[in-house]
Amino acid sequence: MHIQRIFSLLLSAITLLSCETVVDIDLPVEPTRLVVNGFINPDSAVAVRISKSRFVLDRSQAFTLVDDAIVTLFENGLEVTQLTTEGEGWYTSSFRPQAGSEYIIQASASGLEPVEANTEVLPIVVIKALTADSVRRETGTSCFNDDCQPIYSTDYRVQLSLSDPVNQDNFYEVQAYTVVVDSFPVFDDNSDEPTGYDVITYRGEAYLTSDDPVVSSTEFDFGDGAFFGSSLLFTDEIFSGNEYTLNFTSEGSFGGNITRLIIVLRTLSNDQYQYLRTLQLQEYNEGDPFAEVVPVYNNIENGFGIFAGYSADSVVVDID
Incomplete structure (x- = not known):
């Protein structure tokens, strides 16, 4: 019986292998x-970076940069500057865009189809009021010789008020930065004790969390009505044409002392x-085999990429 069973299993495996069909698929190669x-x-002079697209199955790390393109910028239909190549694919001009204007960029390079994109720089929506209250949060435990002590981080609960322009769809982004002062011991070769301390000051991007309705009503609701990330994206759909106060938390530094909190409100083009x-959605879905594929938004006609204005x-908050 055992021999007969083994023979049956081998026969089934051979049958399955003999039914295997190899199908060659010719993927279309885009130009x-x-x-x-x-x-x-x-607030900044114009700068763009230009490269070449590559085949979807090309796993090389670097894109081919383009340093011989002709790049022209138009403001409200009139040519205002031709950008100069700086190498490594960068093109710059001393021209600074004006809020309330529309812009077109055109680029061409030998052997490639010319491309074009248009965008706008909307008027600034100012931060009318801002408060930031500190709150301690336990983030873990530090143990030495069985002596364990809690580790705390100082977060900041922020309320940001703005007045939304009427009769138009508006798009916003909020980011926060912290200025941190930290110190590190300096040792010499003859002592285990520090001989002094080096003090450094650095600026870093803060991590944001929010359960505000304008944020949690978007695709970025992660199950508990809260959003977390390096920036908050939202529209004026809920408060169009009215004043609104956005609530969020800026997480503190795990080392050093925060001396300043910088809150930035950007008024975005569509x-x-x-x-x-779409970039945030794609990053969030990465690695999830059941998630819907999210293509990143592209506004370059006859090409790829993004050309956009904001x-x-x-507001700078000094921390005592």
């Missing part, structure tokens, strides 16, 4: 196109909002 990436705003929204207001 190489220009890729243009750049964000413009009134292009930049759609790009950032304006920004900021």
Whole structure:
């Protein structure tokens, strides 16, 4: 019986193998196109980076950068500047965009189809009021020789008020930065005790969390009505044309002392909002085999990439 059973299993395996069919699929090869990436705003001179697209199965790490393109910028239909190549795919100009204007960028390079994109830089929506209250949060435990002590981080609960312009769809992004002062011991070769301390000051991007309705009503609701990430994206759909106060928490530093909290409110073009929204969704879904594929927004005609405008207001909070 055992021999007969083993023979039956072998026969079944051979049958399955003999039914295997190899199918060759010819994937269409798209032509190489220009890729243009750049964000413009009134506080900075114009800069964009240009490269070439690559085949979807090309696993090389670096894109081919383009340094011989002709790049022209138009403001409200009139040419205002031709960007200069700086190498490594970068093109710059001393021209600074104006809030309330529309812009078109055109780029061409030898052997590739010319590309074009348009966007707008909306007027600044200012931060009308802002408060930041500190709160301690336990983040873990530190143990030495069986002596365990809790580790705390100081977070900041922020309320940001704005007045939304009427009769238009508006798109916003909030980011926070912290200025941190930290010290590190300095040792010499003859002592285990520090001989002094080096003090450094650095600025870092803060992590944000929020359960505010304008944030949790978007695709970024992660199950408990809260959002977390390096920036908050939202629209004026709930408060169009009215004042609104956004509530969120800026997480503190795990080392050093925070001396300043910088809150930035960006008024985005629709292009930049759609790009950032789809980019965040794609990053969130990465590695989930059951998640829907999210293509990142592209507004480059005949090419790929993003060319978008924004304006920004900021408030600096000095921390005692």
